[in-house]
């Protein structure tokens with residue numbers, strides 16, 4: 001692979017090309033400024049001590065354990081429905097701002113009696129957040145197999161809409177590894193019920209050293225039986241038995257896959273299971289000796305299906321453009337490679353074929369523009 005000589009140009013390229021985000025956790029993507037504002041408010045109410053929290057939010061380079069401590073704090077800061085709607089809106093707008101044209105946003109529906117919150121009302125707040133997006137044109141509802149947006153792209157007559165960035169948003173409901181079998185089943189049933197609101201799949205996430213695979217298996221099997229795609233955080237830590245059980249389950253995608261042995265990779269290769277790669281997240285939490293030893297290179301060279309993702313833009317102070325740039329710079333990929341890498345991900349999205357077709361067209365239109373402006377691009 002040839003190294004790109006002009007890094008600044010590559011950085012700009014990674015920002016400008018259309019991108020697909022398939023692994024982003026809502027509460028991990030909250031803006032720091034929003035977290036600090038929420039913390040200040042709770043500090044004034046005496047619920048938390050702001051100075052302590054400020055230090056935690058501003059800290060860089062966290063271990064995996066510290067990340068999960070921080071998630072507990074995020075969940076204290078973002079507990080009411082209004083805040084959930086607000087952060088959903090902001091996260092969608094942030095992704096759209098950096099040319100993400102399709103976002104599969106995942107979140108864990110939560111019960112919180114004190115706030116009068118149920119998993120269903122939590123998800124309603126997320127949907128309200130999507131509805132309130134106004135600085136970009138977000139298309140998220142899936143009605144009778146047809147994609148609807150509030151300002152359909154999409155509509156050539158609407159000039160305001162034509163000027164706004166377009167982003168397709170679909171949702172994955174996450175099962176937290178701390179949950180019981182019944183709670184996991186409740187999430188799957190809710191996901192099935194909410195398919196018409198753009199819920200397209202199930203994710204298993206949470207602290208990888210907590211919980212047992214067998215606890216979640218009944219709910220995950222049920223999702224599969226009902227035709228709801230499943231992605232699993234797999235091998236984020238070393239756990240041979242669980243990794244094998246997860247691969248035997250044949251999920252539709254896996255996230256991270258940092259601790260797979262050769263025989264596990266053989267299985268993943270045979271089933272061509274797409275891998276969601278989160279470089280910065282792995283670098284920060286796995287204490288890799290260097291990014292150069294990341295399994296991205298082996299997978300990429302073997303042509304294994306993969307997609308670059310952020311995991312938690314807020315927690316890790318990253319963006320999808322940044323992840324693309326990191327991959328390009330570290331592994332010596334060129335502009336065409338990066339555009340192709342992004343376009344490959346269309347095949348791994350959980351949305352229906354209509355949406356895939358629309359995203360394919362966005363990539364084609366981008367390439368057409370390039371070919372017009374730079375005739376040498378095609379060669």
Ligand SMILES: CNc1ncnc2c1ncn2[C@@H]1O[C@H](COP(=O)(O)O)[C@@H](O)[C@H]1O
Nearest residue numbers: 025026027028071107108174176205206207
């Ligand atoms: C760092 N790597 C990771 N590994 C595993 N799970 C992770 C994660 N990053 C995030 N989450 C999961 O996503 C939740 C936050 O978003 P939501 O409240 O669902 O929107 C975390 O509590 C955790 O369960």
Ligand SMILES: [Zn+2]
Nearest residue numbers: 205233255311
């Ligand atoms: Zn994750």
